[in-house]
Amino acid sequence: MSALTFTLKHRTDQRVDMSPLVCHLLKDLALADIGALTLQSGKRKLRVDELFAINGSDTQNIIIKNSVDNLDFIGKELDGGCISVVGDAGAYLGFGMKTGELKVSGNAGLYAACEMKKGYLEIAGNAGDFLGAALPGNKMGMKGGTILVKGNVGQRAGDHMRRGNILIEGNAGDYCGSRMTAGTIAVMGQTGRYLGYAMRRGTLLLWNQPQLSASFNDCGAHTLAFLPILFASFKPLNSRFSDATSAFNRVQRYAGDMSEMGRGEVLVKL
Amino acid sequence: MIINGVTIDATFAEAFPMKATRAIITAQNEKWALISGQAMTGFATSVIACGCEGSIERILEPSETPDGRPGVSIMIFAMGGKGLAKQLETRAGQCVLTSPTAALFAGIDGGIRIPLGKNLRYFGDGFQVSKQISGKRYWRIPVMDGEFLAEATTGQVDAIGGGNFLVLAESQPQALAACEAAIEEMRKIPNVIMPFPGGVVRSGSKVGSKYKTLGASTNDAFCPTLKGMTKTELSPEIESVMEIVIDGLTKEDIAMAMRVGIQAVCDLGAQNGIKRISAGNYGGKLGPFHFHLQEIMA
Numbered sequence: 001m002s003a004l005t006f007t008l009k010h011r012t013d014q015r016v017d018m019s020p021l022v023c024h025l026l027k028d029l030a031l032a033d034i035g036a037l038t039l040q041s042g043k044r045k046l047r048v049d050e051l052f053a054i055n056g057s058d059t060q061n062i063i064i065k066n067s068v069d070n071l072d073f074i075g076k077e078l079d080g081g082c083i084s085v086v087g088d089a090g091a092y093l094g095f096g097m098k099t100g101e102l103k104v105s106g107n108a109g110l111y112a113a114c115e116m117k118k119g120y121l122e123i124a125g126n127a128g129d130f131l132g133a134a135l136p137g138n139k140m141g142m143k144g145g146t147i148l149v150k151g152n153v154g155q156r157a158g159d160h161m162r163r164g165n166i167l168i169e170g171n172a173g174d175y176c177g178s179r180m181t182a183g184t185i186a187v188m189g190q191t192g193r194y195l196g197y198a199m200r201r202g203t204l205l206l207w208n209q210p211q212l213s214a215s216f217n218d219c220g221a222h223t224l225a226f227l228p229i230l231f232a233s234f235k236p237l238n239s240r241f242s243d244a245t246s247a248f249n250r251v252q253r254y255a256g257d258m259s260e261m262g263r264g265e266v267l268v269k270l
Numbered sequence: 271m272i273i274n275g276v277t278i279d280a281t282f283a284e285a286f287p288m289k290a291t292r293a294i295i296t297a298q299n300e301k302w303a304l305i306s307g308q309a310m311t312g313f314a315t316s317v318i319a320c321g322c323e324g325s326i327e328r329i330l331e332p333s334e335t336p337d338g339r340p341g342v343s344i345m346i347f348a349m350g351g352k353g354l355a356k357q358l359e360t361r362a363g364q365c366v367l368t369s370p371t372a373a374l375f376a377g378i379d380g381g382i383r384i385p386l387g388k389n390l391r392y393f394g395d396g397f398q399v400s401k402q403i404s405g406k407r408y409w410r411i412p413v414m415d416g417e418f419l420a421e422a423t424t425g426q427v428d429a430i431g432g433g434n435f436l437v438l439a440e441s442q443p444q445a446l447a448a449c450e451a452a453i454e455e456m457r458k459i460p461n462v463i464m465p466f467p468g469g470v471v472r473s474g475s476k477v478g479s480k481y482k483t484l485g486a487s488t489n490d491a492f493c494p495t496l497k498g499m500t501k502t503e504l505s506p507e508i509e510s511v512m513e514i515v516i517d518g519l520t521k522e523d524i525a526m527a528m529r530v531g532i533q534a535v536c537d538l539g540a541q542n543g544i545k546r547i548s549a550g551n552y553g554g555k556l557g558p559f560h561f562h563l564q565e566i567m568a
Contacts, residue, residue: 163402182400201399225373225419226401226410228337233404263399 003084004034004059006052008066014042015090016051018064019073023081023100026059034059069109075102078119091128094121097145107151111135116164118144122238129154129173132166142166142183148239155192158185161202167234167241177204180264184230188240199257199264205230206268209252216256221270223250271564273533275540276547278563283434283528283549286557288317288347289354290429290519292327292377293386295366296341300329306369307342310361314346315466316515318475318486322348322357323431323517325463336375337419343377345463347431347517354426355384362420363390370415376406378425387411387420430559433516433524436474436492436548437535442510444543446470449512451538452531462518462527474513477552489550508545521559529566 006021017040026034035049048054056063060081064074067087074090075083079098088106097116107125113132127149132142133156141160152170158177166185174192177185180202191210204210231247240246251267271278295310297303307326314324324346335341346361348354366374367390374386391398391409399410400422407422437452439445453469456462464470479487490496491503492511504511514531518524538544549563550556 184401203399203401222416224410224417225337225339226403226408226417229408229419230401230403232336232338263397265399 001058001061002056003061003063004054004056005063005065006048006054008052008064008068008071008087010051011068012041012046012051012070014044015070015072016041016046017073018071018090019076019095021048021062021064022075022078023060023062023083024079026062029059031057067104067106069107072109074104075100075121078102088125089123093123094119097121099145110154113142113145113147113166115140116142116145116147118164120146120148122148122150124150126151126170127153127157129156130159131157132161132164133157133159140181146237148237148241150239152189158183158202161185167237167239169240177202177264180204186241188246196257196264196266198260200261201263203264204266205251206266209268210266212254212266213257215259216254216266217258219253219255219265221250221252224253224267225249227251227267271567273536273567274538276536276544278532278536278567279546279548280564281549281551282563283432283561284552284554284556285430285432285434285524285559285561287559288323288349288429288431288517289351289426290345290347290517291354291358291381291384291424291426292343292345293358293362293424294330294335294341294343294375294377295369296330296335296337296339296373296375297369298339298371300340302369302371303339303341304329306366306372307344309365309369311344311346311465312365314357314361315471317347317349317431321353322346323463323465324357324361325465325469327460327463328457336421337373339373345377345461345517347429347463347465351382351384351426358424359385359389362386363393367393367411367413367418367420373419375421376424378427381425381427383423384426386422386424388422390418390420427519429517429519430521430524431517432550432557433518433528433559433561434474434513434550435528435532435563436511436513436546436550437544438492438504438508438511438546438548440507440509440543440545445510445512448535448538448542448544449514451534452514455534456514456516456527456531459523459527459530461520461523462516464514464516464527466513466515469514471513471515474511474550477555492548503548505545513550521561524559525561525566528561528563532563532567 038045069088072090085104091109093112110128134141155173171189178197180199186205227249234241254266311324330341387409394411449470475486
């Protein structure tokens with residue numbers, strides 16, 4: 001069976017809600033039925049076959065080709081299966097994702113992996129603000145799974161994050177790890193201002209010395225036993241994080257945010 | 271059956287169901303992993319009075335351990351799951367948490383989950399940190415030498431305890447030399463431990479006693495000094511008997527360990543004073559698992 005492929009025919013003026021096109025909702029549907037589904041775009045409803053050329057039949061393996069940055073909610077609450085996006089993705093990529101795999105070859109917009117629960121999200125390009133964060137007003141961001149971003153991420157990555165891993169090969173914007181409850185964010189590049197702002201628990205693992213707020217206290221240099229295990233868990237990834245030369249266990253530990261609970265930590269490679 | 275001049279008795283070892291778990295201890299080097307493992311499995315020779323039976327299963331190469339440091343795998347056996355969990359936690363807390371540079375990991379992924387570092391974390395007094403990595407939860411507990419890393423749980427599985435065989439020799443040194451040779455080979459078999467000191471027990475017991483408060487007492491039928499005053503199992507030339515007790519995860523594991531052990535003893539043969547191999551057979555009173563010596567060596 002070949003992958004179920006949606007090839008975008010033309011870019012719409014309004015944003016498109018792609019949430020119906022996920023593996024578990026398309027399961028057991030015939031191609032004609034899938035084509036007859038409707039997608040919300042602005043105030044209009046568009047038939048799927050009006051917007052996309054549809055090929056293939058494997059609903060558990062979906063490819064979205066020619067994807068552009070106004071296709072929102074791709075992989076919303078994905079519950080198993082695999083979605084590959086060729087091109088860019090809009091906002092709310094992998095929103096509330098439960099399990100499965102979601103890969104984007106280009107960039108992703110705001111709120112990628114927002115309130116993600118489990119699974120694997122890979123973004124080959126850059127990600128916008130609020131990666132793995134909570135919706136405005138909600139208190140729980142990402143609760144599990146792994147996000148890999150090969151490019152840079154915007155501001156407030158991991159805001160209210162509760163569990164899981166966010167791996168960033170590039171740079172992270174301001175407020176990275178803000179209001180984190182737990183989990184791990186690893187940044188190979190540079191980080192912006194207000195790193196870990198109001199974080200309660202959790203780990204920010206950095207390759208470069210950040211500009212830290214006064215509410216983070218230096219706990220000294222340490223060799224930490226959990227780091228080799230953490231790096232070993234990255235080995236299956238197609239990433240610089242899986243490279244053995246990237247691994248380290250010697251870090252400078254900063255505890256914070258002391259203006260909050262203060263049980264979080266910033267670990268900087270030595 | 272006679273192998274290299276050693277008579278293999280037509281009897282069987284009687285074993286009983288137990289619960290078992292395995293943990294992996296790593297440390298800065300093999301020396302400290304061994305120290306920690308030995309401490310954790312100290313005073314764990316017999317469930318009769320120790321609460322559990324435990325020993326180091328084998329030494330692990332850095333490539334075999336979760337954190338890439340030298341380590342040991344230890345196994346603990348007890349009569350019930352509750353007792354096993356209690357023993358594991360107490361011993362981990364007093365012997366591994368306290369041991370310099372040591373870290374503690376699960377050695378069994380399946381089975382019923384029992385606490386390993388799950389409750390030890392409270393030693394961290396609120397400064398402990400949890401990390402969930404690849405579906406496993408670890409606790410980082412701040413201690414004076416750095417951090418004690420412990421996996422939250424390990425697996426408890428059904429197992430068998432009390433597999434055994436007796437080495438009957440013409441002298442005490444010869445019996446001990448044969449047992450040492452057997453233990454060396456048996457330690458290569460996975461999923462088994464020989465919990466007595468050095469793997470060998472010189473005070474094999476029988477079920478019951480003339481004293482009502484005791485559940486076990488000396489196995490007088492195999493005591494060489496009682497040859498003339500009890501219903502002995504020993505012929506006149508036997509001067510010393512030693513026993514090797516084996517606990518294992520499955521019947522096959524124990525049978526394999528018994529086979530290589532008995533073979534190592536028989537390789538020394540009658541010319542080294544080894545006369546017979548027998549087993550602790552309690553007439554079906556001790557347990558449902560029977561390891562027939564001649565079948566094992568066939």
